[in-house]
Amino acid sequence: MSSDIIESPISNITNLKNRVNKLYVPKTKSLLPLFEVISNSIHAILEKRILDKTFEGEININLIRTGSPDALKQLDDLDKYPIKSFEIIDNGIGFNNENLNSFKEFDSEKKAKIGGKGIGRLVCLKLFSKLIFDSIYIENNKFYERSFEYKKNSKEGFDKYSEKEVFGNLKTGTKVILNDFEEEYQLKAPRDIFDISRQIITHFQLNFIEKIAPKITVTNQNGNEIILNNLFSREFESEILDDTFYIGESEFKVYITKSYNALSHKILYCAHERAVKDEGLSKYIEDLRFAIEDNTDKNKSYHFQVFVLGDFLNQHVNEERTNFHFSDDDIDDDDEITLAKIRRHTIEKIESLLEDFLSRTRKEKIEQYLPIIQKEFPNYSSVIEYNREKVEKIPQGLTPHELDVKLYEIESEWKVDVKKEGKKLLEDKKDITKLEDYNFLYEKFWSEFNEIGKTDLARYVVHRRSVIDLLDRLIEWDENQDFYNEDIIHSLFFPIKEDKKSVIHDKQNLWLLDERLTFNNLLASDKTFKQVQELNSNSGDRIDLIIKQEEVFDKATLFSEDKNPQECFTIIEFKKPYRNDYQHGDVKKDPVKQVRKYMKEIVEGQVKKNGRKIEAGKTTPFYCYIIADITNTLESILIEETFTKMPDGMGYFRFYSEEILPYKAYIEVLPFKKIIKNARERNKILFDKLNIPSS
Template sequence: MIPHSSTNLRNRVNKLYLPKTKALYPLFEVISNSIHAIQERKNEIGDDFNGEIIIKSIRNGDEETLKQISDIEEYPINSFEITDNGIGLNDANLKSFAEFDSEKKAEIGGKGVGRLICLKAFSKLVIESTYKQNGHYKTRTFNYKKSKNGFDDYKDELAEHSNLGTQALLSSYDRKYEKFVPKSLMEIARQIVTHFQLYFIQGFEPTIIIKNQDETEINLTKLFNREFEKEILQDSFEISNQTFKIFISKSHKAQSHKIHYCAHERNVKDEGLSKHLEDLKYRIRNEEYEEGFYFQVFVVGDYLNKNVNEARTSFNFSTDEDDEELDFEEITLSKIRKSTIQSIENLLSEFLQKVRKDKLDGYFPIIKEEFPNYSSVINYNMEKVKKLPLGLSKHELDLKLYEIESEWKMEVKKEGIDLISKEKDITQLDDYKKLYDKFLTEFNEIGQSDLARYIVHRRSVIDLLERLIELNHEDKFANEDIVHSLFFPIKETSDTVSAEKQNLWLLDERLTFNSLLASDKLFKQVEDLNSDSAKRMDLIVKQGEVFENATLFSENKYPFESFTIVEFKRPERDDYKQGDRKKDPVKQVRTYIQEIVSGKEKIKGKRVEANRNTPFYCYIVADKTPSLEEIMEYESFIPTPDGLGYFRFYQTTNSTAYIEVLPFQKILKDARKRNKILFDSLKLS
């Protein structure tokens, strides 16, 4: 009697999703059925039974011609013929085959959809199976097609022999799947081994041979022994009372380190391992394995077996990469992955320690020379530092260490908040003291790290300024605006530039403390100055206190007691002209002073008092050139003691001002001298 499907086969196949990149999955399904049939026969006969599966790849072209040509693997594979010596398609197995969602193989992972996957990628499945029923040997043959019932040309007759087993022909690939099938027999063999690797690892596999039409063949057990190292590592862990096992093997032919999440000894989902363990990024080579290998990690467990989808392409639980794991009891891929990574850390601890030591031996000299500010970060976060990626450039290393430092600061800050909010129960006083001592130690270390970072920043700024004032490849000096911006960003004020983003300490440490900075703006554009003058200043600083008391500055204190003006000039500029408002820096600065004294300046509606007794501290940043020296001589400026700069005190009926001319070389020399003790402490000199 012809079997009858319990539902519309064509509709089920059409609704089934099979990615084109999984074009070998139908072959895997048939191999899986053969393994189950062999296991069923072994259960009847005993463990001495030797199961065997022969896979023949059938390529497009004339059969006899293909047997003789030397470049057979240039031709695409059109079909597969799979032959096993299992128990055969007896009545019970035929009923399971015809019945969708059959429960016959539920305990071993059967979902009753394997043949649907076959019809999704192939035109038909041709079956010839010999089985034993009621003491008689019989042979069933039929074609299984994508029709309403599925069965065609069905026959069930007495067998001419007693060799139990089944031959299944996956006939004629759909074109959209065929182009994703490897042409190389070896590549297909490797993919079969990878898919069923847990059978091979545990020694459960029957003899499996795959061959071409020219009789070239590959024994998959020998392939596994040759290419997949047999020194298998294993571990287990529990999540919500569910046990998971992991196996780690070495593959010489894999293309990356991977985690394979498996169900019923078959791979369901895999992912690269390097994004979770960055030390496992490259092929591993050593004296024993010169050609190198990649680790393959397999995760198995009853929970995975019971929660795989019917096509075995995913799991029926949360696999979201951004899973927040709000439900403590819920088992998610994220939780499984986290425990798997910890097991890998344990199993490969000796290997990872060596890799990380070698990596850090390369990084530490760079850190010591270039980034000494991270010394505390490394001391208190060594486990995170050990897990830095391999092969980082100097700048990438800086960024990664900065990330670790930021996380550390956040953790310490949270600890401080928690510590302060704790009730200081006298019975827990000792514990509280320990927590407080730990917090205070790390808090102070963070402070030292920040100070070291600032010192490194100062050294970098000085080095950058030195390069900017040198001739470039076009024998020109840096643009005035670029040099200016190193000291203070152009077109900014203290409202938009924080203290750490400006480098006025190059001129005078006291310039770091101020109440207002207006850079490269017209007076009428400066919010805090109520003046209509269109004349530009490069930089004006209104001090809240006289320089000696600048650290006691209060923004709400009026009136301002002093001002500082800075004028920047391009390095080596030599077109100055005495008395010219555009080309005489002394006249420019004195004009700025006059504008401030005579203008009607207000801050938030309050009048700003500036008169002839208000001290103005003025810096002209300009190199000594012949035209500038002429102005210095005309204005009777006095050379500084080191002979590099000039200064003069002006007192008129309208204003009082001290003006100093600072060449860039003097600024560099003085900045290095003032910061030498800091640079020496970090060995940056």
Template sequence: MEYKIGYILINLAIMPKTSTNVRNRVNKLHLPKTKSLYPLFEVISNSIHAIEEAKKEKLIKDNGKIEINILRIGKEGIFEEISNTDDYPIDSFEIIDNGIGLNEDNYNSFQEFDSEYKIEIGGKGIGRLVCLKAFSALIINSCYLDKDKYWTRSFEFKKTIEGYSNYNEELSNDNRIGTNVLLKSYVSPYKENVPKSITDVSREIIKHFQLYFIQEKQPTIIIKNQDGFHRNLTKIFNSEFKSKILSDSFIIAEEKFNIHISKSFSAQSHKVNYCANERIVRSEGLSKHLVDLKYSILDSLRNEKFYYQVFVVSDLLDTSVNDARTSFNFPDKSENEDSEQIEVIEEVTLSKIRKKTINCIENLLSETLAVIRAEKVERYRPIIDNKFPNYTNLFKYKKEKVERLPVGLNENELDIKLYEIEAQWRKEIKQEGADLLTKKKDITELEDYKELYEKYVTNLNEVGKSDLARYVVHRRSVIDLLEKLIELNDDDKFANEDLVHSLFFPIRETDDSIFSEKQNLWLLDERLTFNKFLASDKLFKQIENLGSDSKERMDLIIKKEEVFDKAVLFSENKIPFESFTIVEFKRPERNDYVYGNPKNDPIAQVRRYIRETIDGETKKRGKKIQASFNTPFYCYVVADITSSLEYILDEESFINTPDGLGYFRIYDTNNYKAYIEVLPFSKVLKDSKERNRVLFERLNLPQ
């Protein structure tokens, strides 16, 4: 029970009782040793709030004042005689303000842990516990006004079960308001990690409360050493920080939003922070919206790396923050925000604020982003030149998109991102073509139409170049893969027939499922690119295009509409077939051939395939395929010239090709007309490289 007699407080219970074990609460609280100044920040924050309350009550007329005294370890009076005060460790801080003081409301809130009294301005009610984590005690002496009378309230707060001690309240002899807080004696491990220099402490305070300084809402803050040396934090901010703060603004629905960008050498990532009442409400990683701001940036003057911290502030954000201070009382996105229709009434949404903020950041950091993007593109350019030359025209026509590629992409990721850019470009070109046809009806001046047409054709041609380059890169990759497949693997074995076969032409496919992009018969002969597929690796009786019942299998049958010297006149629907091409693949370095054996003699197999085609009842979609004794057959046996195969070729009177690597023979009999060529894989590689050399050179691809 308490009584006020003659304006002197008689505290019969001596101290207020709390239902919480203070020592236990403090022990459970986590405060990293690197955050040794956080208790000081908590007290300064309370002082700022107290000053703002005093201003609202019109108890002070200016922005208020906070004085911070640094108390170091050392004998009293010694610091006035020495010149190296900053060399002595800091023991305590004394914080003095002229705020509203610990009146009844503030004191009741102080006693209640997790108090919601300051929740509307971001208070969490545990600041005093943070102080006890790093210091042995808080000694508080506060003056406040109550019913036109000035009172003082003093007590100590320690890490004990009760927490409070030496409580006193009485009428004040000094007609002023304000609070004096002593953060007494650092404890380990915090005392070993607190900075010593008054300048370093000053800078850390400014960094923590930078939103106040940026918006010029800070009180006068003076920090003093025991030798009498003092610093004004506003002056330090103006001389060291202010010129480095980048600011801009934008308006949505007649509401003004201010953007401030500062550098942080202690943050872990680039952040955009949406703030209310000088506190951060919501943070987002900036790299989600600006991919170039993924990694830290080197400050050349300090030789340190930093991250940008972006602060978005406005009166609307101050008044729209929710009670829990986790978000704002307006939608993240409106229903028709992505619609092209113009909204009658503009609505504020977080999505719109974010979009405008990113635009401001782009403008404010344009020089920095330009350097980052240029360096990034230079890192990607050799990969694109060597691996993906089909995308080189994007540097000219979609440079802005290329510059905004994410940093740190590997080759596969880069390929996918570039493909996405090119695909969007193709879509735009198609739309340009459609628009051109539409506008032609409305354009009366020929020059206007020519200008649109020339732009469209230019873009269309560039896409065509990209397609050609992609095809050339594809050829280079196919040749490299074939070279790899015919080498000995780790087990001293060669790739099986199916793998080699599939590289030239997909096995177990029909002309209903095969596309020209999936075959690589140009490896054998460029003219085979224009052949139409009939069958691959299937039993004749299963081939819809050939009506034969034979169970013999051929590796590949290809129909040509014209003979080779007239390939340019190719016609898919021309009947009768005027020639056939047969290709037989054998495993590299195979050496178990037997002359005349139906299963192990490739020449005999090919000749049998010819007879099967001529003698069988061949039909295509019910119509007879006319293959006669005079129909020319062009046959390729792709096989390495081993001793067993060489014996068969000698017996069949094959002739060496001019380069000495392969063999050929012309069969002109009463039964069929055929040209059969045996190509070892080394010759296929050599010839295909030579034929494509000029294309590879033009794209600077490795030979």
């Protein structure tokens, strides 16, 4: 029995049709309207539960497919037929006046307080022709029935509105029909009842996890039904990982689930069963950067979704449910809770809950990287041994260059930590009652300190191998089938137009020629004599390198018979690989003539230091290196100058005696191949120790 029907025209305070037309919903989100209606039903049930703590809510979802209802009831293969409409029935508080007013007003305060954005009905109208509402509710202790249609093809939206008082043994609740799927979305929508059920559970998984979801049943037109709560227990719950942590007195829960629809691994900070703030997880755990292949179905992959819940989050969420009212900074205060502290504890729990997966992933990753490290970066062996946990956390899929950078970062942090530990050990007072503990820390420090030294040495050895390989490459043709300019090759040995004041030790590679050249004091590179201030010369001639040997070198190798140290110079001249236009006697095209001219100028006193002549005479030894390939024109000059071929046949040498010349000199003419060969042989023992191929 009912009272008379009351017709009541109502409308939105906006142009509904325009808003729907402007709204964009991806085709892949075809079930979004269903999720919106289910969400409203859950809220209606929660409202009723506030009034009756024993109330048991239910939601029934009926799948209405395209075709004759009577015929569809008889089909066993019903799931292959497309879905036309969804019917959602709940036993919640009903479409009372408060809910109606909220529905009429976009961006209503009521929706904002429960985390809604006020566009759910627009999404529904974007994908369906209309929504049909029929609801029983209570106002002033009386039951009313309210029904209407909500259409997108009208400016106001509301149609066929009716409101009437009803009598009898009634219960509150609402039925909503999402009527007539738009074809473009219908084609992309799932049809299988199990697929639809699983997607509903995934969307509302936090409600199921927290056991606050009402009983939800999905029913086909042939009578087949799935109770989602049971499906969740059977297929989802067993794979959900959970743990708890405390910050002060506040308890926080962490749940980790698998999502086959999410696009990345995320941490979701929640309040009142809704995600308020999310963060990408790969920023904190590098191994959670890519989708994970499902073990049971190689064609499927998933991402972890980490939910963080707690009363503290519920109490400190803002009204819009878009953020929290507490700091994000990691404040050094045990009593103050910040997002940074919550995040840090959450990451610790994730590492613990996913320990098996992460350990397996990291082991596989390191096994992939080890061959690259052993071949190209053997200097990081100690870094890996002493920093295994950090190394295991570097990202997957790095290029060799990116891997080098990451390992270098870890090595740098390790060096700083060891130095700090050493400083602390030296500064701390030694407590004789804890001598055993002190000795343990001291031995640990020296063990790591020595390993760092080995790492630095290994890095230098790897550097040497790289320099040799680069020189080998530079003496080949370039992309234009021409040989590299001598300046480029020169720079590999020593930076052009630099001197010792501006070049640190590890920027030059004179060890390629002779290990002793590494310890020289005065160096000038590719400059005229007059540009080298230490030489104080007015000559405009250029030399590639002039090196003055002082105490360290002299004492090690050169003494006169009366033990007085003598000045010694090394001159190095570089020529372009395979140059073949040399001319005997031409100071510009005869490298032997060039270095002899340099020596003569020094001996004759044309070169000064601090305004005084350099004391160089007939007995002053000169070591000269001419770095040039032995082409026909150069070999002709060497034969003319009576040079002697070296035993290996790869170079020439000659002594110039002071008895016939105003200087004493030893000149070697070395082709690039010989320099590379000799450097590899000298460093072979070092390469072998690091398992680096010498060639």
